[in-house]
Amino acid sequence: MLRIAVQSKGRLHDDTMSLLRESDIKVSESKRTLLVRARNFPIETLFLRDDDIPATVADGVADVGIVGLNELEEKGANAEIIRHLGFGACRLSLALPKDETYNDPTWFEGKTIATSYPAILRRWLKSQGINATIHVISGSVEISTGVGLADAIFDIVSSGSTLVTNNLREVETIMHSDAVLIANKQLDAEKRAVLEEMLFRFDAIKNAETKKYVLLNAPQNKVEAITALLPGVKSPTVMPLAESGWCSIHTVIDEERFWEIIGKLKAEGAQGILVMDIEKIIV
Ligand code: ATP
Numbered sequence: 001m002l003r004i005a006v007q008s009k010g011r012l013h014d015d016t017m018s019l020l021r022e023s024d025i026k027v028s029e030s031k032r033t034l035l036v037r038a039r040n041f042p043i044e045t046l047f048l049r050d051d052d053i054p055a056t057v058a059d060g061v062a063d064v065g066i067v068g069l070n071e072l073e074e075k076g077a078n079a080e081i082i083r084h085l086g087f088g089a090c091r092l093s094l095a096l097p098k099d100e101t102y103n104d105p106t107w108f109e110g111k112t113i114a115t116s117y118p119a120i121l122r123r124w125l126k127s128q129g130i131n132a133t134i135h136v137i138s139g140s141v142e143i144s145t146g147v148g149l150a151d152a153i154f155d156i157v158s159s160g161s162t163l164v165t166n167n168l169r170e171v172e173t174i175m176h177s178d179a180v181l182i183a184n185k186q187l188d189a190e191k192r193a194v195l196e197e198m199l200f201r202f203d204a205i206k207n208a209e210t211k212k213y214v215l216l217n218a219p220q221n222k223v224e225a226i227t228a229l230l231p232g233v234k235s236p237t238v239m240p241l242a243e244s245g246w247c248s249i250h251t252v253i254d255e256e257r258f259w260e261i262i263g264k265l266k267a268e269g270a271q272g273i274l275v276m277d278i279e280k281i282i283v
């Protein structure tokens, strides 16, 4: 049995639960109890505040966990990063009232900075040789300058709209973060095996995320020209159609690549192009 710590609510909760669901690991959320066993996989889910996840995994109370890299860095917990999961992307930045003149980090000398991430900020200030006062608050950091609590803030930014709303301007980005799967460093063989199985499923989903399954019809004499445009997983499948002189070509390509080549495919005579989502890819 592998115990996985996940955020009980908040920004990472839904994406984490979707990843488990897509991996066919069925955890019922309805009970909202602290510890829930999956119905069809040797995993139990421990629902926690994100602040508690790094230490819980480092101590071995949970074997693995899903948490923001920022939270892991802040807590300095001794856990192994197994995968970057891609969701929950954000950055940790310093921001000032928008009318302040800012040239370089010396601006912060002697200033007061409000944050929920004092450890990361302290490390950065030290690396810059700057002395500043850190004012730790656990929420609504963005209003600190407006109410005279601090000269600047150090906080999570994703779109930047919260900063704009509060008349703030981002001046330094200190770190980028996304959700990471972390593990205790001393998992036994049985737990490692369950983790490997879970990773196999996570990876299959991640591999499929940016890929599309593409089907198209092509005149027989254009098959070579069209397949030359299509980078497949191995090589495209080409099948004859009932109508003579026509083929159906199937392949898997990066969505981004698809938009680049669609015009060329049509110019070579491709017709009836179908583009479909892929759930999982096992490579
Ligand atoms: P908890 O109640 O579990 O302590 P929290 O309020 O501390 O939750 P959330 O706001 O739910 O934390 O954010 C959890 C994580 O989501 C952050 O640590 C960060 O890694 C990530 N995240 C991604 N985008 C954002 C964003 N725009 N604002 C805040 N966090 C974000």
Ligand code: MG
Pocket: 049, 050, 051
């Ligand atoms: Mg928290």
